[in-house]
Amino acid sequence: MKKSVFQQVGAALLFAALSFPTLAKDKIVIGEQNWTGAIAIQHILGEVIKSRLDGDVTYLAGDLPVLFAAAGKDDGTVDVLTDVWLPNQSAAWAKYVTGSKTLIPTKNPYIGEQGFYIPGYLQDKYNIKSVYDLQKPEIAALFSPLGGGKPELLVGPAGWESTYIGEIKAKDYGFGDKFAPVSTEASVTYAKLAAAYKAKRGVIFYAYTPDWIFAAYDLRRLEEPTFDGYAQDNKKDDPAYKADGCWKFISPTVDSDWLNKSHITCAYPDAKVYVLSAASIEKRSSKIAAFLRNVAIEPAELNQLILQIEKENVPPAIAAKNWVKNNSATVDKWLAGQ
Numbered sequence: 533m534k535k536s537v538f539q540q541v542g543a544a545l546l547f548a549a550l551s552f553p554t555l556a557k558d559k560i561v562i563g564e565q566n567w568t569g570a571i572a573i574q575h576i577l578g579e580v581i582k583s584r585l586d587g588d589v590t591y592l593a594g595d596l597p598v599l600f601a602a603a604g605k606d607d608g609t610v611d612v613l614t615d616v617w618l619p620n621q622s623a624a625w626a627k628y629v630t631g632s633k634t635l636i637p638t639k640n641p642y643i644g645e646q647g648f649y650i651p652g653y654l655q656d657k658y659n660i661k662s663v664y665d666l667q668k669p670e671i672a673a674l675f676s677p678l679g680g681g682k683p684e685l686l687v688g689p690a691g692w693e694s695t696y697i698g699e700i701k702a703k704d705y706g707f708g709d710k711f712a713p714v715s716t717e718a719s720v721t722y723a724k725l726a727a728a729y730k731a732k733r734g735v736i737f738y739a740y741t742p743d744w745i746f747a748a749y750d751l752r753r754l755e756e757p758t759f760d761g762y763a764q765d766n767k768k769d770d771p772a773y774k775a776d777g778c779w780k781f782i783s784p785t786v787d788s789d790w791l792n793k794s795h796i797t798c799a800y801p802d803a804k805v806y807v808l809s810a811a812s813i814e815k816r817s818s819k820i821a822a823f824l825r826n827v828a829i830e831p832a833e834l835n836q837l838i839l840q841i842e843k844e845n846v847p848p849a850i851a852a853k854n855w856v857k858n859n860s861a862t863v864d865k866w867l868a869g870q
Contacts, residue, residue: 557588558817562612563599564591569742570615572837573807573829575852577614580863583856585820600624606634606812612824613808617644620803622770628808635808636821640828644803645753646694646740648685648701651725652750654734662755666707666736674734675711678727685711686721686737696784698738700794701756725749742831744839756799763795772801819867826866833859 560581562574574591581587592610594602602610604627613635618625628635654660658671665671675683687698695715702708716724721737722745728735729749736754745751761774764781778798782790809824837855840846846854856863 557586558820559588559590559608560611560813560820561608562589562591562614563603563610564593565596565599565613565615566593567615568744568838568841569834571848572834572841572852573614574612575848576829576837576855577612577807577824577827579849579852579856580823580866581820583853584863584867585817585823587817587820596621597624600628603808603810604628604632604634606632606810608810608812611810611813616806616808617803618806619770619772619801634811636811636825637806637808638827639825641804641806642742642829642831642834644741644805644831646738646800646803647756648698648736648754649739649751650734650736650754651729652752653732655752660754663701663705663707665754666705666710669710672707672710675736676734678731678733682712683710683734684714684736686716686724686735687713688715688721688738689717690715693781693783694738694740696790696794697781697796699791700781700796703791704795704797705756742834742838744835744842747832747835747839748843757797759798759801822869823867826869828866 560578562578564574565571578589578591581589592599592602594610596613599610599613600621603613604624616625616637618641629637648663650660654674658674660666660671660674672683675685677684685698685702687702688695699708699713702711702713721739725735725737725745727733739745739751757778759772759778761777762770762772762779763775763777764779767773778796780795782794784790787793807824807827807829809821813824814821833855837851840851841848
């Protein structure tokens, strides 16, 4: 009995499917870091790899040291780290980027800034431009709480190195005796900032970019002398070490008299922030590897994305998908290697 035409065609299609299986997509694992700037970048990269480079993207959460160690193996466990700050991560950088060369940095990092910030309206009205202006009693008084009391300096969350550094700077810039250092979680700092803006009152706090507050408010960083080198013993192997440098930080975990023994009389060095990708991606997909080297995120764009995710409750994947759609020209440049 002869097979019908349909049976013959069906058999031919089945044979073709078995003989020429669908090519597997290139698998990329992105390390999932837990701060919003990193989360935003993670999902932008993931969306581009999926929608423009036909890759298969998964995310693996973990603390940054764990993710670094996994990515440094270059075995596909973790392929991408999205928001790596230098000099903050200089030890891991020395091990995996300049050492084993298992992680490849982007060509164009973005610049992260940090310091003391005040509202723009306060600077414009009272001409507060420098940290040294805070020595003036009439300027310090602008930062008193609404109910009265000593002016407050919001130095940051408890336990952060930057929080201790804020106290040291207040001492060495000569305004520490006029302010009470107040340690607050970010959410409390932001609530105080919102209340100050509403009442057009004074508020001074530690912050870093990128963050959503820079998209929501006009904020000004107070001027400080330029960083000229680390003076502490644990930085002697750092290229930025200088015996008489402006930055000598003694951690409270090392010495109980850390505040008096530390001396910091300059601004933070601007951080360069990179995307790192595993060297082995080149063997799997030269196009994805080239894209990851060419990504160049603008901090202002990140501020807006963080605002959407943090304040407008847009899911990160949706925010990133919309961004990629609305910024196709930028993505085209990344893909073209510009």
